[in-house]
Amino acid sequence: MSSPANDREKVVSKLPGWLRQSLKVRAAQYGVEIQVAVEQGITDWCRLASTAATIDTSGADSFSTFLPSGQWEEFRQIATDRRVSLIQGLAQSVQLWLDANPAPEVERPEITRRIIVCNQKGGVGKTAITAGLGEALAEDSEALHPVRVAKALTKALRDSETQSGDMPPLDDPLDIENLPGPGLKVLLVDFDPQCHLTNQLGATPLPMNGDSLTNHMAGDPKGDLRDLIVSIDEDNFGGRLHLLPACNDAFLLDVRLSAVRAREAALERALAPLEADYDVIIVDCPPSLGLSMDAAAYYGRRRDGEKPGQSGALIVVQAEDSSADAYELLTTQIDDLRGDLKVDIDYLGIVVNLYDSRRGYIATSSLQGWVDIKDPRVVGLIGDLKEQKEAVRVKKPLLSYAPKSQQAVGMRALAKEVL
Numbered sequence: 001m002s003s004p005a006n007d008r009e010k011v012v013s014k015l016p017g018w019l020r021q022s023l024k025v026r027a028a029q030y031g032v033e034i035q036v037a038v039e040q041g042i043t044d045w046c047r048l049a050s051t052a053a054t055i056d057t058s059g060a061d062s063f064s065t066f067l068p069s070g071q072w073e074e075f076r077q078i079a080t081d082r083r084v085s086l087i088q089g090l091a092q093s094v095q096l097w098l099d100a101n102p103a104p105e106v107e108r109p110e111i112t113r114r115i116i117v118c119n120q121k122g123g124v125g126k127t128a129i130t131a132g133l134g135e136a137l138a139e140d141s142e143a144l145h146p147v148r149v150a151k152a153l154t155k156a157l158r159d160s161e162t163q164s165g166d167m168p169p170l171d172d173p174l175d176i177e178n179l180p181g182p183g184l185k186v187l188l189v190d191f192d193p194q195c196h197l198t199n200q201l202g203a204t205p206l207p208m209n210g211d212s213l214t215n216h217m218a219g220d221p222k223g224d225l226r227d228l229i230v231s232i233d234e235d236n237f238g239g240r241l242h243l244l245p246a247c248n249d250a251f252l253l254d255v256r257l258s259a260v261r262a263r264e265a266a267l268e269r270a271l272a273p274l275e276a277d278y279d280v281i282i283v284d285c286p287p288s289l290g291l292s293m294d295a296a297a298y299y300g301r302r303r304d305g306e307k308p309g310q311s312g313a314l315i316v317v318q319a320e321d322s323s324a325d326a327y328e329l330l331t332t333q334i335d336d337l338r339g340d341l342k343v344d345i346d347y348l349g350i351v352v353n354l355y356d357s358r359r360g361y362i363a364t365s366s367l368q369g370w371v372d373i374k375d376p377r378v379v380g381l382i383g384d385l386k387e388q389k390e391a392v393r394v395k396k397p398l399l400s401y402a403p404k405s406q407q408a409v410g411m412r413a414l415a416k417e418v419l
């Protein structure tokens with residue numbers, strides 16, 4: 001909430017709930033304070049040459065803000081002259097500001113962004129991060145959602161430096177900001193024969209004898225890949241979050257790929273026809289290094305005309321020593337691919353998942369180790385908390401199941417970093 005500046009005075013009036021909500025969202029979309037928006041609206045209203053349309057103010061309840069001293073008095077005078085109640089005048093002023101500042105268009109990338117979520121180490125949270133990131137990117141741009149602000153990460157690191165294991169970081173309410181969602185069209189690709197992402201989101205794995213991504217990659221499609229896609233229908237995603245489910249046949253992918261021409265491009269050939277429908281495609285990789293991982297990394301390479309850091313590999317790790325060896329192996333494979341195929345594959349960052357500073361020195365010092373890598377940098381820090389497991393249990397997207405949880409606010413922070 002806005003704080004009083006020295007030259008502002010507190011004003012208490014009334015505003016209908018729907019108008020207050022629109023004002024809150026729009027001010028956040030433009031990054032302006034509510035008091036500034038109201039001030040501008042009132043200034044414009046006072047200068048109006050003709051009467052503004054009457055607004056339904058029924059059910060208006062208390063609304064207070066801070067205005068430059070003298071503005072409210074002037075407004076009151078003009079309202080009296082115009083024979084308009086203060087509540088009506090204020091509602092018209094707010095509406096005037098909303099009309100002058102229409103909802104910004106969602107910014108869509110020219111080239112569909114491809115994010116490859118990977119690490120051959122099992123159980124680090126690739127699937128959880130794929131889902132959470134996709135959900136955060138698809139959230140409604142016409143509503144506000146709690147996001148952890150960047151300084152929380154810095155604070156966690158400071159805690160880790162002082163090795164104070166006694167206070168769990170990442171949960172200070174002061175570190176939370178309410179922001180509009182990115183509103184992007186997102187396709188999640190379950191690229192893991194274990195079908196975890198598919199199951200987690202409450203979808204059904206594709207049957208073995210039907211069509212699948214594997215068939216399309218192996219050059220043996222049985223139909224349109226689009227027909228396999230399902231929508232994750234929760235209100236906050238507004239039909240923008242889709243999933244391409246996996247099929248157990250992906251266990252045979254590496255074998256089938258070995259007979260395919262230019263096999264590193266197999267995932268790209270399969271997914272390219274879908275790209276026009278999406279702003280972002282996120283690929284949840286299996287815990288393995290092989291031909292399918294090559295195909296995924298190649299799909300995330302930087303394309304001609306694409307800016308660095310738009311597409312690439314997002315590496316999920318844990319704050320523990322064994323993660324470091326796995327990281328070396330993965331980055332070696334990606335670096336080899338870069339050299340062999342002469343392509344640019346960007347690292348979008350490292351996500352440290354399942355973090356719990358109360359585990360003490362091993363956790364805090366390994367987190368510091370990840371941060372010290374610097375390139376790629378740590379773009380996300382997600383705590384080890386119950387909501388993720390509960391969401392999996394009830395097969396619901398985390399951001400619908402527990403939209404205000406620490407994990408959800410962390411996923412939104414990750415989405416902000418990646419965007």
Ligand SMILES: Nc1ncnc2c1ncn2[C@@H]1O[C@H](COP(=O)(O)OP(=O)(O)OP(=O)(O)O)[C@@H](O)[C@H]1O
Pocket residue numbers: 120121122123124125126127128129192194196285286287353354355382383384385386388389392407
């Ligand atoms: N931040 C978290 N807090 C609590 N539990 C988590 C968190 N992240 C993941 N988990 C849980 O840990 C388990 C492994 O996570 P997940 O399946 O996402 O890992 P993965 O790297 O995709 O595994 P695999 O290598 O098998 O594909 C799951 O039960 C998941 O719900």
Ligand SMILES: [Mg+2]
Pocket residue numbers: 125126127128192196197284285286
């Ligand atoms: Mg997984």
